[in-house]
Amino acid sequence: MRFALLTTVVAFGALACGGNKGDQNQTQTQAAPPAPPAGTAPATPTGPVTEVKMTGNGSTKAGFEPNSITIAPGATVRFVNVAGGPHNITFWPDSIPAGGAAALNAGMKNTMDNLSGPFLTNPNDTYDVSFANAPKGTYKGYCTPHLPLGMKITIKVQ
Numbered sequence: 001m002r003f004a005l006l007t008t009v010v011a012f013g014a015l016a017c018g019g020n021k022g023d024q025n026q027t028q029t030q031a032a033p034p035a036p037p038a039g040t041a042p043a044t045p046t047g048p049v050t051e052v053k054m055t056g057n058g059s060t061k062a063g064f065e066p067n068s069i070t071i072a073p074g075a076t077v078r079f080v081n082v083a084g085g086p087h088n089i090t091f092w093p094d095s096i097p098a099g100g101a102a103a104l105n106a107g108m109k110n111t112m113d114n115l116s117g118p119f120l121t122n123p124n125d126t127y128d129v130s131f132a133n134a135p136k137g138t139y140k141g142y143c144t145p146h147l148p149l150g151m152k153i154t155i156k157v158q
């Protein structure tokens, strides 16, 4: 009886002091790191960066400011969620130059759909579109939730 009790106390003490510690650590260090939230992983900007504001009042007004820009080949457009989000940038596949889709697929991170960037929900969230290797020409895009409000943009690469 006394021996059994002693054994129990010793075993408990070993656990409390970190018995099997090696096994526990091994399990913990093998856990995968948490994935970053969608839409927050920054793309690597290329070339000069041109900022475009995404604005709106949350109901009847939404737009890109400016809604027409000209950039140099290989430049980056940085979309900034200013107000009235969520906003995103989506390009019409038939409103970009031949070869443009492949370049944009490489230059747009965390896309939700073909040529469609993630929603920016928090104020000052940004999203970079790299036009690295994008052919010269006109690229027309829109904000998916606000297309009915006419939230469109024209980007000329020249």
Ligand SMILES: [Cu+2]
Residues within 6 Å of the ligand: 054, 062, 063, 085, 086, 087, 088, 143, 144, 145, 146, 151
């Ligand atoms: Cu929008």
